[in-house]
Amino acid sequence: VHRLPPPLSAKVVGSFAYLTVKDRLPTILTKVIDTIHRNKNKFFEEYGEEGIQAEKQTISLLSKLRNELQTDKPVLALTDGLPDTESWNQYLQRHQGSEGDQESVSWFKSTWLYVECYMYRRIQEALWLNPPISDYDVFSEGKTQSFFESQQAVITLCTHLENIKERMQELSKNQLLEHFNKLLQVSLWGNKCDLSISAGQDNSQKISPIDSLRSLQPFILVDDSNMVWSTLISAQTLGQSGKITTGRVDIVLDNAGFELVTDLVLADFLISSGLTREIHFHGKSFPWFVSDVTAKDFHWTIRQTMAANHKWMSKSGFEWQNYMKEGVWSYHDHPFWTQPHEFCDMATDAPDLYATLQGADLVLFKGDLNYRKLTGDRDWNHMVGFDCALRGFGPTPLCSLRTLKANVQVGLQPGQGEKLTSQDPDWMTSGKYAIIQFHSTKS
Numbered sequence: 001v002h003r004l005p006p007p008l009s010a011k012v013v014g015s016f017a018y019l020t021v022k023d024r025l026p027t028i029l030t031k032v033i034d035t036i037h038r039n040k041n042k043f044f045e046e047y048g049e050e051g052i053q054a055e056k057q058t059i060s061l062l063s064k065l066r067n068e069l070q071t072d073k074p075v076l077a078l079t080d081g082l083p084d085t086e087s088w089n090q091y092l093q094r095h096q097g098s099e100g101d102q103e104s105v106s107w108f109k110s111t112w113l114y115v116e117c118y119m120y121r122r123i124q125e126a127l128w129l130n131p132p133i134s135d136y137d138v139f140s141e142g143k144t145q146s147f148f149e150s151q152q153a154v155i156t157l158c159t160h161l162e163n164i165k166e167r168m169q170e171l172s173k174n175q176l177l178e179h180f181n182k183l184l185q186v187s188l189w190g191n192k193c194d195l196s197i198s199a200g201q202d203n204s205q206k207i208s209p210i211d212s213l214r215s216l217q218p219f220i221l222v223d224d225s226n227m228v229w230s231t232l233i234s235a236q237t238l239g240q241s242g243k244i245t246t247g248r249v250d251i252v253l254d255n256a257g258f259e260l261v262t263d264l265v266l267a268d269f270l271i272s273s274g275l276t277r278e279i280h281f282h283g284k285s286f287p288w289f290v291s292d293v294t295a296k297d298f299h300w301t302i303r304q305t306m307a308a309n310h311k312w313m314s315k316s317g318f319e320w321q322n323y324m325k326e327g328v329w330s331y332h333d334h335p336f337w338t339q340p341h342e343f344c345d346m347a348t349d350a351p352d353l354y355a356t357l358q359g360a361d362l363v364l365f366k367g368d369l370n371y372r373k374l375t376g377d378r379d380w381n382h383m384v385g386f387d388c389a390l391r392g393f394g395p396t397p398l399c400s401l402r403t404l405k406a407n408v409q410v411g412l413q414p415g416q417g418e419k420l421t422s423q424d425p426d427w428m429t430s431g432k433y434a435i436i437q438f439h440s441t442k443s
């Protein structure tokens with residue numbers, strides 16, 4: 001009988017999960033508290049006494065949260081009575097049931113994926129319980145800063161894109177494929193720039209995202225980009241009128257800042273080359289894992305790009321705004337993306353979202369957290385197949401574009417994992433390596 005490997009957990013002392021819960025999460029919480037405190041004149045005092053009280057209350061709830069975490073207290077049920085509260089609490093109960101006693105669902109003893117997601121939901125609870133400041137995004141400063149610090153790289157990338165678009169008609173199929181591969185890799189490496197791994201420290205793109213691709217190539221451990229390409233091609237159908245119709249691509253976004261720009265550039269290329277008809281972007285409905293994209297970040301990024309003092313950058317921005325207006329691009333969020341569930345639960349726990357993804361011809365999952373959820377964040381043997389780790393999840397052909405930042409990696413060649421471990425013990429958590437890993441239920 002096939003036994004499932006255990007989920008990663010901070011109970012393994014010294015593991016990356018352990019260090020995250022012990023060091024990185026409290027650091028992130030301390031920064032959040034500091035941000036609220038620092039901005040009290042700017043954002044909260046306009047609500048008068050009520051604003052000042054809300055700020056104090058929120059900070060005290062967050063300090064309490066940090067203390068629960070650091071002293072390994074049991075994970076508490078949520079009390080804010082929002083639409084997703086029930087499902088969080090049920091999940092908690094289920095876990096208590098399966099592990100036996102209450103004690104086991106404490107910060108260091110339960111699964112890493114669950115407690116890490118739970119922390120971001122508790123931050124939100126502290127804000128939601130204090131209405132005048134409920135909408136405040138505690139991570140917004142970091143996200144905007146990382147966008148501006150990557151400005152040069154954004155300009156380079158937009159210029160590159162507009163150059164391709166000017167000559168699009170003359171491109172041979174091979175040249176098109178070459179450009180596609182490059183922009184797919186730019187979007188892949190864009191995932192290096194997240195603010196959760198760096199606990200909020202600056203982690204923006206400083207060098208040219210195009211010139212660096214060649215030297216990064218050896219660090220791509222799995223490269224299924226040819227399957228991604230053939231999925232796009234086979235989604236093309238010949239209509240009765242003799243016109244070719246192309247497919248829909250969904251991009252499950254990860255981080256705002258430079259990574260989001262790389263995703264938008266890839267999406268623009270897919271549309272303007274005619275490889276794809278429509279793109280659906282999926283983001284988070286509240287601030288998540290420090291730098292993840294919310295609706296606000298998404299629209300802000302397009303507006304900033306339009307307003308840039310650079311010809312090609314602002315041209316890209318206007319184009320993106322048009323795609324949105326015409327419905328060629330659309331932005332969606334769903335509560336499932338901010339829950340702790342692994343994706344194999346999606347069909348049961350969020351059937352509407354599963355059905356939505358089934359409508360796409362290809363889904364790109366950006367980033368590390370999505371990979372952890374795809375594979376259930378388990379301590380898999382590296383040679384186990386991606387299809388096996390997905391445990392039945394497969395609404396449509398899908399591909400993970402991820403730099404490695406957690407101890408989970410499947411689908412490697414025999415010996416590949418061992419070799420990496422001997423050469424570079426931190427290969428799974430340094431963000432230095434990446435994968436383009438594809439799965440399709442269709443044969």
Ligand code: F6P
Nearest residue numbers: 194196197254367368369370405
């Ligand atoms: O461990 C680093 C970490 O905080 C993980 O918890 C998480 O998987 C990752 O960073 C977030 O990375 P990404 O933005 O690529 O999902």
Ligand code: MG
Nearest residue numbers: 194254255289
């Ligand atoms: Mg992220």
